[in-house]
Amino acid sequence: MSVRALEALKNRFGDVVVETHSDWGDDTAVVKAESWKEVCRFLRDDPSMAFDMPVDLCAVDFPERSPRFEIVLHLYSVGKRQRLRLKARVGDAEGDDAAIDSVTDVWVGVNWYERETYDLMGIQFKGHPDLRRILMYPEFEGHPLRKDYPANKTQPLVPYRTEEEAGLTLDKQAPFGIDEGMPFGRRTFDERDN
Amino acid sequence: MGELKSPGAAAEGTSKITIEGGASGTSGFATTKLDALLAWARKWSLFKYPFVTACCGMEFMALTSPRFDGSARFGAEAPRFSPRQSDLLWVVGTISQRQAPVLKRIYEQMMEPKWVLAFGTCASCGGFYDNYTTVPGIDKIIPCDVYVPGCPPRPEAVLDGLILLQDKITKNATGDRRPGIVKPREDPIRDLVKLRRKDKEDNA
Ligand code: SF4
Numbered sequence: 001m002s003v004r005a006l007e008a009l010k011n012r013f014g015d016v017v018v019e020t021h022s023d024w025g026d027d028t029a030v031v032k033a034e035s036w037k038e039v040c041r042f043l044r045d046d047p048s049m050a051f052d053m054p055v056d057l058c059a060v061d062f063p064e065r066s067p068r069f070e071i072v073l074h075l076y077s078v079g080k081r082q083r084l085r086l087k088a089r090v091g092d093a094e095g096d097d098a099a100i101d102s103v104t105d106v107w108v109g110v111n112w113y114e115r116e117t118y119d120l121m122g123i124q125f126k127g128h129p130d131l132r133r134i135l136m137y138p139e140f141e142g143h144p145l146r147k148d149y150p151a152n153k154t155q156p157l158v159p160y161r162t163e164e165e166a167g168l169t170l171d172k173q174a175p176f177g178i179d180e181g182m183p184f185g186r187r188t189f190d191e192r193d194n
Numbered sequence: 195m196g197e198l199k200s201p202g203a204a205a206e207g208t209s210k211i212t213i214e215g216g217a218s219g220t221s222g223f224a225t226t227k228l229d230a231l232l233a234w235a236r237k238w239s240l241f242k243y244p245f246v247t248a249c250c251g252m253e254f255m256a257l258t259s260p261r262f263d264g265s266a267r268f269g270a271e272a273p274r275f276s277p278r279q280s281d282l283l284w285v286v287g288t289i290s291q292r293q294a295p296v297l298k299r300i301y302e303q304m305m306e307p308k309w310v311l312a313f314g315t316c317a318s319c320g321g322f323y324d325n326y327t328t329v330p331g332i333d334k335i336i337p338c339d340v341y342v343p344g345c346p347p348r349p350e351a352v353l354d355g356l357i358l359l360q361d362k363i364t365k366n367a368t369g370d371r372r373p374g375i376v377k378p379r380e381d382p383i384r385d386l387v388k389l390r391r392k393d394k395e396d397n398a
């Protein structure tokens with residue numbers, strides 16, 4: 001249980017810690033984006049914390065909130081066997097200036113996580129040594145895991161064949177129709193809004 | 195020496211064979227035989243190129259291993275990992291947008307006549323992936339001769355697909371290039387249940 005770690009964070013940083021909660025053994029602290037790196041460094045270096053293993057770093061898109069993205073960092077302390085989740089909120093409604101300090105010089109292991117978050121969510125990590133796309137190809141436009149990315153939008157690298165070219169219909173026959181194939185329907189963000 | 199016409203020429207209906215020494219005829223019989231012979235040879239000597247990308251790959255390995263002896267029994271045993279030496283492209287697994295150019299290039303490098311078999315629902319129509327990253331079926335980028343549905347398909351289904359393709363190769367002499375789709379088999383469990391019930395009835 002790292003409730004103790006939450007307390008220590010609050011004592012040490014005061015206002016920087018926006019909120020904390022501990023539910024079902026999940027201990028979470030939301031901190032201000034400006035102090036992200038400082039908090040991380042403290043969590044790694046302080047002997048009573050010793051969070052030496054970054055388990056995961058990702059982001060969540062809340063398109064209707066004003067700091068739109070929540071960056072989520074999961075930490076584990078191998079020696080103390082405790083976990084902590086650290087969050088920071090960034091970005092305006094458009095999601096354009098979503099940026100935060102890179103923590104690659106705190107834990108080298110977050111390098112690829114930050115690249116992935118940049119690739120799929122479009123969050124800039126300031127000071128990252130090599131901020132390139134990692135899963136999508138370099139020519140890809142946009143960030144596909146943002147909730148406003150159209151669910152059916154593809155960006156093919158080679159043009160699709162047309163039916164004239166193929167000389168036959170490319171409509172799938174049984175057993176490939178929508179009724180036979182996919183057991184679930186697609187719901188887009190816009191639909192859910194209404 | 196006979197002059198061999200390509201199968202395409204035979205599709206027109208009149209088939210011609212010239213025999214050195216002046217004798218030439220328009221007998222449909224001989225050429226049809228030759229076409230059939232070629233088709234037969236092709237049918238039983240497919241050289242496969244496995245383009246294996248995802249979980250269907252494991253099913254492909256099961257198919258090729260001794261239990262099913264998948265393609266060995268059909269003359270398609272030896273895989274060739276160079277597109278220039280193979281004439282049957284197995285597309286096994288999910289094709290992402292990023293891989294699509296590679297797949298297309300490999301298809302283009304293969305020698306004619308060539309065939310493509312889509313193994314699994316992903317290769318056939320994108321499967322349950324309905325998103326930014328997956329090609330919704332390889333027929334969006336290259337022609338495809340046989341679709342084998344299933345996620346993953348059972349080896350029997352794939353063998354059905356291979357037989358379908360062989361049929362198609364023999365029919366190719368008449369220019370039939372419509373893609374084939376392996377139909378789902380009847381679920382054998384039904385018969386088993388019936389058998390067991392019958393067994394019980396007999397014992398009662
Ligand atoms: S069809 Fe199913 S088993 Fe085959 S690659 Fe797609 S998801 Fe995997």
